[in-house]
Amino acid sequence: MEFKELQVSLEQKGYQVSEFENKEEAARYLNEQIDGKSVGFGGSVTLDEMGLYESLGTHNKVWWHWKGADGLTVPEIHKEAAVAQIYLSSVNGIAKTGEIVNIDGTGNRVASTIYGHEKVYFVVGENKIANTLEGAMERARNIAAPLNARRLNRKTPCAVKADHCYDCKSPERICKAASIFWGKPNSQEFEVVLIHEKLGY
Ligand code: SF4
Numbered sequence: 738m739e740f741k742e743l744q745v746s747l748e749q750k751g752y753q754v755s756e757f758e759n760k761e762e763a764a765r766y767l768n769e770q771i772d773g774k775s776v777g778f779g780g781s782v783t784l785d786e787m788g789l790y791e792s793l794g795t796h797n798k799v800w801w802h803w804k805g806a807d808g809l810t811v812p813e814i815h816k817e818a819a820v821a822q823i824y825l826s827s828v829n830g831i832a833k834t835g836e837i838v839n840i841d842g843t844g845n846r847v848a849s850t851i852y853g854h855e856k857v858y859f860v861v862g863e864n865k866i867a868n869t870l871e872g873a874m875e876r877a878r879n880i881a882a883p884l885n886a887r888r889l890n891r892k893t894p895c896a897v898k899a900d901h902c903y904d905c906k907s908p909e910r911i912c913k914a915a916s917i918f919w920g921k922p923n924s925q926e927f928e929v930v931l932i933h934e935k936l937g938y
Contacts, residue, residue, distance in 0.1 A: 738933065746835030752929050764788065778800065778826075781827040782936070800818040802818070821854060829865070829938075830865055830875075833869070835920075836873060840878065885938055891907070
């Protein structure tokens, strides 16, 4: 997939952009860029597939509620991640026009990507790209969220077939808050790491 249109859109909105052929190259780059820092992770199959918690953890202080931390509860890990110098997340959808969409159940990832760090990295496989903002939102709601509900074994209608969102009223609903980045927020650096592979949901 050609990233040129997306790259131009993102740069016009104030993001740094980098591009890699595969997740190994991208992980190597991130390990070069992030060294001696505290690093928070949002929930992300992409980041997990790249082994970033493990590799960055050899030379940074890493916080990820998926991985645990001795003696700390999940909410305590969320708080440490929220004030880390660096924050990593993927996206549920990204438009070629440059808008970035995420949906959260707990809200830690949505909240922590918007504010509070030196720099945020969005790590994005090519399967997350849509033509428009509407397409990115559609992808987030009807592709990413049902697949994540299935992965989490939630008792929601979407988890059975993972075919689309049913806008459920289930107590196990994973879609509680969403973020749309129309442009780069002012207070911190952002970089979008684009990868020519299918990663995550
Ligand atoms: S709102 Fe409910 S049905 Fe829709 S994707 Fe989220 S969990 Fe699934």
